[in-house]
Amino acid sequence: MKKKKSSNVVKYNRWGYIFLIPFFVTFIVFQLIPLFGTFWNSFFENYRSGRQQIGPNFIGIENFKTIITSGLIWKYARNTLIMWVLGFVPQIFFSLLLGAWFSDKRLSIKASGFFKTVIYLPNLIMASAFAMLFFTLFSEGGPVNSILVNLHILKEPFAFLNDIAATRGLVGLMNFVMWFGNTTLLLLAGMLGIDPSLYEAAEVDGATSTQKFFRITLPILKPILVYVVITSLIGGLQMFDVPSVLTNGKGNPMETSMTLIMYLNNHLYSKNFGLAGTVSVLLFLITGILSFIVFKVSNEKNVK
Numbered sequence: 001m002k003k004k005k006s007s008n009v010v011k012y013n014r015w016g017y018i019f020l021i022p023f024f025v026t027f028i029v030f031q032l033i034p035l036f037g038t039f040w041n042s043f044f045e046n047y048r049s050g051r052q053q054i055g056p057n058f059i060g061i062e063n064f065k066t067i068i069t070s071g072l073i074w075k076y077a078r079n080t081l082i083m084w085v086l087g088f089v090p091q092i093f094f095s096l097l098l099g100a101w102f103s104d105k106r107l108s109i110k111a112s113g114f115f116k117t118v119i120y121l122p123n124l125i126m127a128s129a130f131a132m133l134f135f136t137l138f139s140e141g142g143p144v145n146s147i148l149v150n151l152h153i154l155k156e157p158f159a160f161l162n163d164i165a166a167t168r169g170l171v172g173l174m175n176f177v178m179w180f181g182n183t184t185l186l187l188l189a190g191m192l193g194i195d196p197s198l199y200e201a202a203e204v205d206g207a208t209s210t211q212k213f214f215r216i217t218l219p220i221l222k223p224i225l226v227y228v229v230i231t232s233l234i235g236g237l238q239m240f241d242v243p244s245v246l247t248n249g250k251g252n253p254m255e256t257s258m259t260l261i262m263y264l265n266n267h268l269y270s271k272n273f274g275l276a277g278t279v280s281v282l283l284f285l286i287t288g289i290l291s292f293i294v295f296k297v298s299n300e301k302n303v304k
Contacts, residue, residue: 041277048271055274063278072263073282079168079251080259083243084236086172087179092228094176095183100213102184103191116188120181130174131245135161138170161247164256171243171257175236183228190224191217226298230291237287240265260286 042063046056067073098119102112109115122130137144138160145157160166194217202212218225240261243251249265251258260283267276 038277038280042281044274046274063274076260076263083171087175091176091180098184099187122178123182127241128245131242167257174242190221
């Protein structure tokens with residue numbers, strides 16, 4: 001009987017592996033092979049000069065020297081991180097605030113399900129459509145300038161898209177509006193999983209709401225917070241559609257809103273596949289290093 005049961009378990013487990021096959025096939029074909037292909041292409045000279053195809057010729061690390069010595073990748077990495085921070089800081093602040101409100105049973109917010117749905121809705125809108133909306137709203141002849149001029153806040157229309165701080169601020173604002181709902185639901189799920197008895201014990205000891213949040217909620221939420229920071233960082237470094245549509249792919253003014261992926265896209269558009277592969281590899285390394293730093297810093301705080 002035991003042999004029959006064990007054989008049935010083995011047969012049952014086989015179906016689990018069979019159902020995993022489509023995922024692994026898709027991952028290998030569409031992600032793993034292109035990843036190795038990108039690394040491989042970064043060591044080759046491969047571009048078009050007019051109608052003539054140059055390469056592919058193996059040139060070693062010359063592409064890496066060209067990209068690094070130009071200094072552009074560091075400039076665009078700084079642009080990308082600035083715009084990511086402008087969107088992420090208010091995003092994490094309001095997500096924690098809303099999560100604390102929705103999870104607090106004493107407040108008993110009515111129609112909380114409706115509000116959760118509403119704050120998540122911007123995440124369902126295409127980023128390009130969102131960027132076109134903001135482009136229309138904040139153009140010199142747009143409704144925002146009209147309202148500000150009619151209210152006598154401004155004497156004349158302000159060129160938001162010709163100002164460095166305003167353009168970066170708009171990109172950060174769009175990223176905040178699109179993603180804070182998703183972050184709120186993630187943090188809220190973590191808060192609802194905290195044992196209520198911990199808060200009850202803290203109340204008996206006379207702890208205030210602020211003390212409970214910083215001494216109980218945040219420490220328990222730390223794994224989810226690390227996940228949110230890392231995934232948001234990865235998404236931020238891959239920022240493309242919002243600044244590209246808002247600035248017509250040029251990163252104006254003066255390329256201060258040009259991101260790493262926009263820089264990569266320029267090489268793909270010019271069919272310089274060697275340099276495009278190099279930028280992809282460097283982006284991969286930058287993402288890995290920054291994610292490792294975030295993970296390491298959070299672990300050190302846990303140890304202390």
